[in-house]
Amino acid sequence: MRIAIVDDSGLRATILKEGLAEAGYTDIEVVAPHGGFVARLERMAPDIVLMDLGDPSRDSLEEMLTVSRALARPIAMFVDRSDDAMIGAAIDAGVSAYVVDGLRKERVKPILELAIRRFNAFNALRVERDDAITALADRKTLEKAKAILMQSRGLSEPDAHALLRSTAMNQSRRIVEVAEALITAHTLLDPPKGTGR
Amino acid sequence: MTPISIAFLPLTDSAVLVAAREKGFAADAGLDLTLVRSTSWATVRDRLVYGQVQGAHMLAPLAVAVTLGLSQQPAPLVAPFRLNLNGNALTLSAEFTAALDPVLANRIDDPVATAYDFASAIGMHRRKPVVGVVHRFSTHALMLRYWLGFAGIDPDRDLVLRVLPPSLMVEALRAGEIDGFMAGEPWSSVAVSEGLGQIAAFGSRLWRRGVEKVLATRTDWAEANPGTLDALLVALDQSAAWCDAPQNHEPLAAMLADPAYVDRPAELILPALSGRLALGLGEVPVSDPDFLMLHREAVGAPSPDHGLWIYSQFVRWGIVEASDVAKAAAAAVFRTDLYQRALVDAPLAGPVEGFFDDREFAPARIADYLRGFHPGAE
Numbered sequence: 001m002r003i004a005i006v007d008d009s010g011l012r013a014t015i016l017k018e019g020l021a022e023a024g025y026t027d028i029e030v031v032a033p034h035g036g037f038v039a040r041l042e043r044m045a046p047d048i049v050l051m052d053l054g055d056p057s058r059d060s061l062e063e064m065l066t067v068s069r070a071l072a073r074p075i076a077m078f079v080d081r082s083d084d085a086m087i088g089a090a091i092d093a094g095v096s097a098y099v100v101d102g103l104r105k106e107r108v109k110p111i112l113e114l115a116i117r118r119f120n121a122f123n124a125l126r127v128e129r130d131d132a133i134t135a136l137a138d139r140k141t142l143e144k145a146k147a148i149l150m151q152s153r154g155l156s157e158p159d160a161h162a163l164l165r166s167t168a169m170n171q172s173r174r175i176v177e178v179a180e181a182l183i184t185a186h187t188l189l190d191p192p193k194g195t196g197r
Numbered sequence: 198m199t200p201i202s203i204a205f206l207p208l209t210d211s212a213v214l215v216a217a218r219e220k221g222f223a224a225d226a227g228l229d230l231t232l233v234r235s236t237s238w239a240t241v242r243d244r245l246v247y248g249q250v251q252g253a254h255m256l257a258p259l260a261v262a263v264t265l266g267l268s269q270q271p272a273p274l275v276a277p278f279r280l281n282l283n284g285n286a287l288t289l290s291a292e293f294t295a296a297l298d299p300v301l302a303n304r305i306d307d308p309v310a311t312a313y314d315f316a317s318a319i320g321m322h323r324r325k326p327v328v329g330v331v332h333r334f335s336t337h338a339l340m341l342r343y344w345l346g347f348a349g350i351d352p353d354r355d356l357v358l359r360v361l362p363p364s365l366m367v368e369a370l371r372a373g374e375i376d377g378f379m380a381g382e383p384w385s386s387v388a389v390s391e392g393l394g395q396i397a398a399f400g401s402r403l404w405r406r407g408v409e410k411v412l413a414t415r416t417d418w419a420e421a422n423p424g425t426l427d428a429l430l431v432a433l434d435q436s437a438a439w440c441d442a443p444q445n446h447e448p449l450a451a452m453l454a455d456p457a458y459v460d461r462p463a464e465l466i467l468p469a470l471s472g473r474l475a476l477g478l479g480e481v482p483v484s485d486p487d488f489l490m491l492h493r494e495a496v497g498a499p500s501p502d503h504g505l506w507i508y509s510q511f512v513r514w515g516i517v518e519a520s521d522v523a524k525a526a527a528a529a530v531f532r533t534d535l536y537q538r539a540l541v542d543a544p545l546a547g548p549v550e551g552f553f554d555d556r557e558f559a560p561a562r563i564a565d566y567l568r569g570f571h572p573g574a575e
Contacts, residue, residue, distance in 0.1 A: 035374060054235075054236055055237070056236040056237050056365060057237070057362060057365070058237040058239035058240060059237045059238050059332055060359075060360045060361055060362070061239075062239050063332075065269075088247070088249075091243065091244070091247060091249055096239070096240075096243070
């Protein structure tokens, strides 16, 4: 069983490839969807192509499937058109698969199920990473606002934090929003040296 | 409020859908409209066919192809509303345009001369020219074939038509992977603004009233949800009227520029809306009020004749075998009855006409119509 993974994200492809390897699939190639990737796929003659549903190159791939003479006609699939739960899971996870016509359903289904699980794992990782980036940015904003208060009002750090927090509670806003407003106001009133007049 | 989701591609001609949401026309009709941004027509199709969305911004020929089972994931679709006419442009690399009329506006004004110049440029080019199109089942691909075919070029033999997503066209042109492309806006304006190419043809000058994107839904959904569909068409018709008004073009361009929609600068979206496009970097824009039509002249009204013309071109290029079954199915995609039910007094579409070669399309005599074309499938 030869599996091609068309993917732009090194991490997602790695997560998927590892999962497939653990399950005993070893004939796997990762192809980035750039330049002549369609010709490369054609030479590889995979039995299954796995691709992110959000990849803009899906139309290029399908064109190849339409006109290619080198490949046995592969079909886009979610394994079984009657299996609504599986179709929904595949679309939600962002998995699209193309399978050479005639390949038995029982052989394909475990691969697709694995791909769905691995895509979901990648999506969860991405959300975590985005959350972490946001948290880091928020923390920096907060530190900056506290420094302004400590400098201009002579407060201690805990007092500066308490002032930001009580202001946020009184205004029903997030503390980081209050911090941002303070930083903006401070920049307007007291431009950093070298940028003002 | 009835929830409804519509998948779209980030193109200037998603305008009517975007304004239906942003200007409150959908909400006024009792619809909670969600727009699902997608990056390929394949994904728009899958989301529609598998019911993740109820409607789609779709290439009119793709709606026919999905219904006829020519595309992956076949399913019967209906097009009860047309979202726009025209809106495409052909952009060619500087190297290739050297063989065309040096006055850029002349190329647009005289598609016949430009077609012949294109034909003679093919032999002089360093390779078989590669021209990007967004999809096999698109009006611009069919019109590019029609236009080249007029000058005796066989698009399947004399050049390579490569399918690329619109967002990657500009990069492919920069990398020299393609010698030009035909696509919807804003992509030609983006390529021109970066000095990568020149616009050599307007879709609106090849077919002056070209069927372009439609609102597509699954046939079974349309039948099961008449009230929602009627409300949607009312909202879209009002939105289209708003989008068409010249004083709204600038706010509309700003709306579309948002990352949630087209995600390109408003000044590159405005040219198609206002019909004033620069053909090359630093050139004075040329004007074509029909470049992209959103409402006037019954743009919204679908007619079975639109499906028949698309069917005729599928037969011409060997995409489908001629048959009465396929012909009837293609015509049935375009549902004048659903349009009229929702928009009782709205004007209906005129005949399919306005091709640059003045050839008349006779829906009742498609076989005769096709016999006049060379090259084409025998």
